[in-house]
Amino acid sequence: MTTINGTDIDIQGRPHWPQIVLTGFMGAGKSTLGALLARHLGVPFYDSDSLIEAATGRRIADLFAHEGEARFRDLEHQAIASVASQPCTVLALGGGSLMHPGTRLLLCSTYMIYLEITAETARARIANPSDRPLARSAQLDELLALREPIYRSTASLILEAHDELPTVTLARVLAELPASFDQS
Numbered sequence: 001m002t003t004i005n006g007t008d009i010d011i012q013g014r015p016h017w018p019q020i021v022l023t024g025f026m027g028a029g030k031s032t033l034g035a036l037l038a039r040h041l042g043v044p045f046y047d048s049d050s051l052i053e054a055a056t057g058r059r060i061a062d063l064f065a066h067e068g069e070a071r072f073r074d075l076e077h078q079a080i081a082s083v084a085s086q087p088c089t090v091l092a093l094g095g096g097s098l099m100h101p102g103t104r105l106l107l108c109s110t111y112m113i114y115l116e117i118t119a120e121t122a123r124a125r126i127a128n129p130s131d132r133p134l135a136r137s138a139q140l141d142e143l144l145a146l147r148e149p150i151y152r153s154t155a156s157l158i159l160e161a162h163d164e165l166p167t168v169t170l171a172r173v174l175a176e177l178p179a180s181f182d183q184s
């Protein structure tokens with residue numbers, strides 16, 4: 001038995017799964033689904049925003065406001081580097097993480113799931129943008145258009161994630177996971 005990030009996992013008793021990484025735009029459900037998926041699979045869960053907040057002791061909005069986006073991206077890269085490619089774990093990225101070429105490189109051997117939503121769904125889900133400084137921008141459509149090719153080209157699996165309930169999306173993710181993730 002091995003303990004990773006507070007979760008006991010029997011690595012010897014199961015296949016050597018690659019890290020599962022959730023990508024996509026703000027509001028796609030990466031953090032919500034990542035936690036549900038990790039719990040379902042019985043493996044540790046990491047969220048890049050939570051890792052940054054734990055490492056700095058500061059909120060994401062505060063870092064954007066006082067340090068700027070470039071510094072935030074450096075911290076994000078470091079946070080992801082600290083857990084990148086750990087087998088038998090689930091990692092939810094921030095919506096802008098993959099715009100950093102070094103971060104893309106760190107994650108190139110993972111199983112990456114792109115949760116695809118429209119800017120309209122993002123707007124509807126981000127009712128309170130105070131925690132997401134970039135969601136305040138009127139240019140959400142342009143930002144999504146800029147990032148979409150990166151999400152698409154790095155993905156191992158692309159799933160539309162417009163369901164009303166995260167549990168419905170979870171069931172669809174589980175149905176699409178390759179047989180190599182089978183726990184039996």
Ligand SMILES: Nc1ncnc2c1ncn2[C@@H]1O[C@H](COP(=O)(O)OP(=O)(O)O)[C@@H](O)[C@H]1O
Pocket residue numbers: 024025026027028029030031032033092125126161162163164165166167169
């Ligand atoms: N089908 C769904 N899947 C995931 N999250 C959903 C879904 N429907 C609504 N949500 C909600 O959308 C919001 C954003 O989810 P979150 O997991 O924080 O997204 P992300 O981490 O991709 O920005 C949350 O309030 C979540 O409860």
Ligand SMILES: O=C(O)C1=C[C@@H](OP(=O)(O)O)[C@@H](O)[C@H](O)C1
Pocket residue numbers: 024025026027030031049060093094095096097131132133134
């Ligand atoms: O898209 C982005 O650039 C960001 C997405 C956020 O994470 P979520 O995608 O989990 O909302 C968070 O990292 C930060 O506000 C910046």
Ligand SMILES: [Mg+2]
Pocket residue numbers: 030031032049092093094
């Ligand atoms: Mg998130």
